[in-house]
Amino acid sequence: MQRPTITPELQKRAIDIVLNRFNKKLEKRGRAALASEFETFGRIQQELHEFEEALHMKVIQPERINELADVALYAIWGIASLLTGECDW
Numbered sequence: 001m002q003r004p005t006i007t008p009e010l011q012k013r014a015i016d017i018v019l020n021r022f023n024k025k026l027e028k029r030g031r032a033a034l035a036s037e038f039e040t041f042g043r044i045q046q047e048l049h050e051f052e053e054a055l056h057m058k059v060i061q062p063e064r065i066n067e068l069a070d071v072a073l074y075a076i077w078g079i080a081s082l083l084t085g086e087c088d089w
Helices: 008-029 037-057 061-083
Strands: none
Touching: 008 061, 037 061
């Protein structure tokens, strides 16, 4: 099976989706860092579970994309939280 190519345009679209969802989440919840690596892990795990549910329920592609983008946004939020140097428990 020949896999499709991820063009620079598709890469940019994917990153834009994640950044847009991340910015909306920050507007809603505030810019506070996640408290710990355990909170980051829990958020990512929750979003992975929601993505898995979307796969099994065969929801429409945009919703699956949104669930997967939420996994990525919490990974980014976790990285940014660790970079503050104050999330060490």
